[in-house]
Amino acid sequence: MTSISAERIAAIEARRDELQAMLATGDLPSDRFVAVSKEYAEIEPVAGAAGEVRRLRAEADSLQHMTQDGDAELRQMASEELFENQARLEQAQRELALALLPRDAADAKPAVLEIRAGTGGDEAALFAGDLFRMYSRYAETRGWKVELISASAADVGGYKEVIASVNGQGVFAHLKFESGVHRVQRVPVTESGGRIHTSAATVAVLPEAEDVDVHIEDKDLRIDVYRSSGAGGQHVNTTDSAVRITHLPTGLVVTQQDEKSQHKNKAAAMKVLRARLYEQERSRIAGEQAGARKSMVGSGDRSERIRTYNFPQGRVTDHRINLTLHRLPEILEGPGLEELVAALIAEDQAERLANLDG
Numbered sequence: 001m002t003s004i005s006a007e008r009i010a011a012i013e014a015r016r017d018e019l020q021a022m023l024a025t026g027d028l029p030s031d032r033f034v035a036v037s038k039e040y041a042e043i044e045p046v047a048g049a050a051g052e053v054r055r056l057r058a059e060a061d062s063l064q065h066m067t068q069d070g071d072a073e074l075r076q077m078a079s080e081e082l083f084e085n086q087a088r089l090e091q092a093q094r095e096l097a098l099a100l101l102p103r104d105a106a107d108a109k110p111a112v113l114e115i116r117a118g119t120g121g122d123e124a125a126l127f128a129g130d131l132f133r134m135y136s137r138y139a140e141t142r143g144w145k146v147e148l149i150s151a152s153a154a155d156v157g158g159y160k161e162v163i164a165s166v167n168g169q170g171v172f173a174h175l176k177f178e179s180g181v182h183r184v185q186r187v188p189v190t191e192s193g194g195r196i197h198t199s200a201a202t203v204a205v206l207p208e209a210e211d212v213d214v215h216i217e218d219k220d221l222r223i224d225v226y227r228s229s230g231a232g233g234q235h236v237n238t239t240d241s242a243v244r245i246t247h248l249p250t251g252l253v254v255t256q257q258d259e260k261s262q263h264k265n266k267a268a269a270m271k272v273l274r275a276r277l278y279e280q281e282r283s284r285i286a287g288e289q290a291g292a293r294k295s296m297v298g299s300g301d302r303s304e305r306i307r308t309y310n311f312p313q314g315r316v317t318d319h320r321i322n323l324t325l326h327r328l329p330e331i332l333e334g335p336g337l338e339e340l341v342a343a344l345i346a347e348d349q350a351e352r353l354a355n356l357d358g
Contacts, residue, residue, distance in 0.1 A: 049099045132164070134333070147165045
């Protein structure tokens with residue numbers, strides 16, 4: 001692992017102290033105060049990690065001298081402490097290196113979660129429903145809020161398509177590796193012969209964009225309104241409340257008809273459109289930066305098969321990191337998903353640290 005120099009550690013701590021002093025004066029203009037507060041909040045944990053590395057290095061130097069001087073008992077004690085110090089120092093240097101990795105600006109954002117039934121007909125729709133329930137339950141365990149944007153229910157249950165907004169602390173950072181094709185292997189309830197069927201659903205997790213993230217010109221939009229169809233009670237087919245927005249430069253189309261109000265449908269459709277445009281631009285920039293290199297956890301491409309849920313064997317396998325967990329019920333219930341999420345985040349960190357060293 002790349003060793004962080006003493007000079008860089010000193011610079012990090014000095015900048016933290018400088019920002020702290022600026023905030024303590026209390027006479028910063030409001031916009032400057034916001035900017036300084038934001039930088040301080042970002043650098044403070046990094047400076048804390050840097051300070052721990054500096055402290056452990058100083059302790060190691062002191063113990064190293066003690067192993068060469070004094071009586072035999074003191075040298076033995078210093079050697080034992082030095083051994084323990086090296087383990088703590090290695091961990092502290094890793095934590096500092098992680099803290100210094102370039103951050104994904106979208107990590108702290110809410111997310112738009114899109115799930116669509118793929119191959120497998122009715123069984124795929126049921127599986128899409130299972131996945132939406134899994135993410136909803138997982139969100140509950142983390143104190144996040146899930147709001148349904150639109151849903152196209154299947155006749156047998158589950159969804160042909162479901163789109164939701166997920167809000168909370170670090171939503172995108174935790175869910176971004178869920179994008180891709182999820183495959184299920186199980187015996188459908190309608191299968192009398194007991195044969196295992198394979199079906200799939202696609203998941204897309206997009207960082208929710210704000211107006212400042214994506215500028216959309218009115219002239220670039222074509223907005224069509226029409227009458228809603230399907231479930232919805234007496235209001236359906238009586239007013240032109242459904243909205244279809246086409247972003248002309250990219251050809252992206254978003255439709256929304258779940259709300260009774262045309263205004264609410266337009267707002268929901270714009271939220272999804274902004275998220276898709278923002279992710280499109282992020283993917284373009286990431287592709288330019290990464291070149292031919294591809295992260296171990298995958299590109300998040302929706303065409304990439306990332307995970308298999310095998311009911312007969314009670315296992316879930318993530319193909320990107322070759323991790324198999326025999327805890328399928330707990331994972332689909334939501335709480336068990338955390339182990340997979342944590343493993344994917346750890347793998348991404350290890351890959352980025354390795355790239356840093358390279």
